[in-house]
Amino acid sequence: MRLKSAIVVCASGFFIGAFGPALAAGNGPGPRKDAADDLTLIDTVVVIYAENRSFDNLYGSFPGANGVANASARTKTQRDRDGKPFRELPPVWGGLTAKGVTPPVTEAQTEHLPNRPFNLDDPKGFGLGYGTITHDLWHRFYQNQMQIDGGRNDKFVAHADSGALVMSLWDGSKQAMWKVAEKYTLADNFFMGAFGGSFLNHQWLVCACVPTYPKADTSAAKPSISVVEADGVTLKEAANSPKSAMDGIPKYVSDGNLTPDFYAVNTMQPPYQPSGNEPANDGDKAYADPMKPTTLPPQTEPTIGDLLSLKRVSWAWYGGAWQDVLDHGNKSPVPNFQYHHQALNYYANFAPGTAARAEHLRDGGLGGTEFIKAVDDGKLPQVSFYKPQGDLNEHSGYADIQAGDTHIADVIAHLEKSPQWAHMLVVVTYDENGGLWDHVAPPKGDRWGPGSRVPAIIISPYARRGYVDHTPMDTTSILRFITRRFELPTLHGITVRDAAIAAHDQRPLGDLTSALALKGK
């Protein structure tokens, strides 16, 4: 059934509002291409969302891609907070490797690095293996914008808490997912939907929106309101902040989770369990304590899930280790479940006790076993989001590249053998850059993004083979495809993003179809 007119939706307990006309092929978001493309050849969409790698960090030497070799000297040369080029990079504050890694790479060992990108796996350098867990790096809403520096990408070191580490690279060519990228399509012009970190980018994956904290200035979250300069993107430095990045990590007056107008842009906890915040002593055990300053109030913006449900398209979010953590609590280092990666657990429509929660927020199992079982059994819904558990997501600080890459490649192998494979589209991407440098300027968009460039691999029997797709895209390109394929109303954030991109005379953002050859086989 095709939606032919503006609609008003109240069925699921919220008012979506009036949407534009039908999003049949040729009338949806993003650029239109060959009208003969038959999107109905894709029955099953799978999104696998890894963590915290910039494109250059992992795929910067991929043949045919816009990699580090294309980076200008200006972009590779990092500048201090006063705008002057560093004579050398500052050390990795606190050391390069995570606590417990042996042998460690200490802070002293990272001193006097030249002012340019460097490979962590260079045998003539640090010679690290892919199974090494490295120091985490700031990946926050305002810092990401300050690092991008209007597209120059020359202030990554200046606004980092990890010194030289932001300029680190890996030769990803020995990784299993590199081989997958060689087989199918690698997108080398794909950007994270929002500036900053996982919390906000997961919201952009499901909602293309920014959560809000109403009346934050009279709530427990008041101290978390950021103090920002008049430009709206620069954090106000504290009086005791080191003037040079060579002297230490910058300090800010208030580097909080909320914007001055109460949008939640850095990590807040879900209002429902599993949440980092425990229930209130006398409260519902399925909820997080709402009085904790980091508990986000339930959100009510429509999500892609709501729109899919509206059209009776089956869908699910598979959270790795979800049920295990509900039943037994979280454990570290395995599974190291990340509460703020469960994007839909912030929404009233998926509150504990609702039918929608039971149907759509599913357990991915420890090590992804439940998700893989659904793959093997051919029982995936039409749209699936799979979020690997913490130790398998490739996030710096608590995960390495090897484990996550191997896991995701294994999932891909299962998907390729699935009974549903013949009409499947899989997108493997990273939620954000993890604070790691990338040389390509993001498209000029709206207040929220796009942020830095991340890898994205498009996998399907209909994917172009051995192809590097240079089409500009961002996280919302996934939503654009889902929207177009299933003829959904357009989420408001996509409409705003499109308008902002057009207003800046940027090329329209794609909807993944540029990576596909959608002709009947």
Added chain:
Amino acid sequence: MDVDKATAVISAAGIELTDRRRNSADDGWSLSFSNGAVVEVGDKGDVSASGKGAEVVAGLLGLPGKSA
């Protein structure tokens, strides 16, 4: 240990600082982290951890064990 050092050590492990405020007695800082841990850092250098994830941050900070 001071508050900046504690924050840096925990953040380096991929556990994001989500809230930082003076405690109610105004004799130290109360830090919240993305894994649910709450770390109290007194102005005199005393440190304790509580909440979900407390054992992990206690290990990172070299504290003797989780304190309720």
